Amino acid sequence: MARIPKTVRPAYDVESLTDVAVAVFTARGYDATRMEHIARAANVSKSSLYHHVANKEELLGRALGRAVGALTAILDEPGAQGGPAGHRLEYVIRRTIEAELRYLAEVSLLLRVRGNTEVERWALDERRRYQERLVALAAEAQVAGALAGDLDPALYVRLVLGMSNSLVDWYRPDGTWSARQIADTILDLVRRPAVRRRQKPTVWSAKVAGRV
Amino acid sequence: MARIPKTVRPAYDVESLTDVAVAVFTARGYDATRMEHIARAANVSKSSLYHHVANKEELLGRALGRAVGALTAILDEPGAQGGPAGHRLEYVIRRTIEAELRYLAEVSLLLRVRGNTEVERWALDERRRYQERLVALAAEAQVAGALAGDLDPALYVRLVLGMSNSLVDWYRPDGTWSARQIADTILDLVRRPAVRRRQKPTVWSAKVAGRV
Numbered sequence: 001m002a003r004i005p006k007t008v009r010p011a012y013d014v015e016s017l018t019d020v021a022v023a024v025f026t027a028r029g030y031d032a033t034r035m036e037h038i039a040r041a042a043n044v045s046k047s048s049l050y051h052h053v054a055n056k057e058e059l060l061g062r063a064l065g066r067a068v069g070a071l072t073a074i075l076d077e078p079g080a081q082g083g084p085a086g087h088r089l090e091y092v093i094r095r096t097i098e099a100e101l102r103y104l105a106e107v108s109l110l111l112r113v114r115g116n117t118e119v120e121r122w123a124l125d126e127r128r129r130y131q132e133r134l135v136a137l138a139a140e141a142q143v144a145g146a147l148a149g150d151l152d153p154a155l156y157v158r159l160v161l162g163m164s165n166s167l168v169d170w171y172r173p174d175g176t177w178s179a180r181q182i183a184d185t186i187l188d189l190v191r192r193p194a195v196r197r198r199q200k201p202t203v204w205s206a207k208v209a210g211r212v
Numbered sequence: 213m214a215r216i217p218k219t220v221r222p223a224y225d226v227e228s229l230t231d232v233a234v235a236v237f238t239a240r241g242y243d244a245t246r247m248e249h250i251a252r253a254a255n256v257s258k259s260s261l262y263h264h265v266a267n268k269e270e271l272l273g274r275a276l277g278r279a280v281g282a283l284t285a286i287l288d289e290p291g292a293q294g295g296p297a298g299h300r301l302e303y304v305i306r307r308t309i310e311a312e313l314r315y316l317a318e319v320s321l322l323l324r325v326r327g328n329t330e331v332e333r334w335a336l337d338e339r340r341r342y343q344e345r346l347v348a349l350a351a352e353a354q355v356a357g358a359l360a361g362d363l364d365p366a367l368y369v370r371l372v373l374g375m376s377n378s379l380v381d382w383y384r385p386d387g388t389w390s391a392r393q394i395a396d397t398i399l400d401l402v403r404r405p406a407v408r409r410r411q412k413p414t415v416w417s418a419k420v421a422g423r424v
Contacts, residue, residue, distance in 0.1 A: 029243070031241070031243075031244070032243070111381075151397065151400075152388075152389065152393070152397070154388070155388075155389050155393070155394065155397055156397070158378065158382050159375045159378070159397065159398060159401065161378070162374055162375045162376075162377070162378025162379075162381075162382075163371045163374045163375050163378075164374075165374070165378060165381075166370065166371070166373070166374025166375075166377060166378065167374075169323075169374075169377075170370050170374075176364075176366070176367075177364065177367050181364070181367070182367065185363065185364070185367055185368070185371065186371060188363075188404070189371065189401055189402055189404065190401055192400070192401065
């Protein structure tokens with residue numbers, strides 16, 4: 001029997017099969033995806049696929065794990081651990097944007113998860129915990145005067161993450177804006193140090209007048 | 213034959229059936245929803261349902277029409293038509309947040325639309341047109357000095373809408389924050405009038421130092 005040369009088929013491992021699964025989940029939706037769709041997209045037999053992973057939930061778990069892992073790893077980085085609270089908050093926001101851009105498709109899946117299965121509930125829990133850590137950091141920055149005292153830290157963090165999460169809807173790597181420009185603009189908008197106000201702010205003059 | 217008293221069943225019309233459909237689409241997902249699910253949720257027979265609407269796509273179209281209609285109507289309001297560009301921009305952003313909170317479930321459906329059908333493509337087109345009108349308004353505000361010149365109006369609008377669109381993910385009517393507080397906070401974050409900078413800004417002092 002003739003043997004197929006090894007070079008004809010790419011050598012898949014769990015990581016590259018997860019890449020394929022992410023693309024198929026994104027195109028078809030997770031619920032509508034069956035293992036045979038993933039096998040076909042990877043150009044392997046279904047039994048080869050099952051040799052690597054138990055089911056599509058495992059592949060979703062690995063995809064969500066990338067997004068969750070990239071985000072939570074940020075909190076252990078030196079820039080998130082040391083220095084003034086305001087700097088740490090800014091660092092974590094910038095790195096969150098970078099992680100979301102790096103794992104755009106995985107984050108997009110994470111944001112759509114509803115908690116239907118155990119792995120989805122795990123991912124939702126991790127996402128909530130990450131958000132809580134950011135709220136604590138924002139509150140710390142507020143005490144240090146690096147974030148205005150009239151902001152609610154929990155509302156602030158939801159809005160900051162709302163901006164960065166929106167990237168999954170409109171960011172294209174070959175698009176108009178660089179990752180750096182997007183991060184700079186978001187930080188420019190959400191940077192709100194505490195200031196002493198000398199007069200009641202009006203609609204547009206609030207920040208200008210209030211900070212003289 | 214005994215007649216069922218009229219009071220036993222609520223009198224449905226197309227609007228109230230759309231309400232039911234929105235709830236079912238939200239819970240099940242649009243693709244997984246069948247007309248019989250909507251009929252059961254409304255406690256009417258399938259033939260009664262078909263007496264009012266042709267198919268589930270018509271119900272989706274009506275739901276999306278509410279969201280799109282509420283948004284595009286804003287642009288014709290006096291506050292969006294007259295006065296300085298900066299005020300008009302702020303007005304439209306505030307009213308967008310209010311409309312999204314008023315039609316939270318419908319907007320949530322609108323944001324998930326992928327353009328698989330004619331009505332979905334129509335809704336995507338309308339959403340894109342609305343965004344373009346906001347970009348034009350932001351550019352006008354920039355010319356008038358009400359928005360900092362270093363912001364890219366198209367990026368700015370995507371980020372502002374990213375924040376307000378995130379409401380569909382986390383806002384609860386009985387929650388911690390009022391609609392007013394949310395709108396005030398978003399406007400507080402995105403208000404960035406042009407200023408003359410007298411020194412190179414540092415990380416946190418940028419806005420304080422730059423606007424003295």
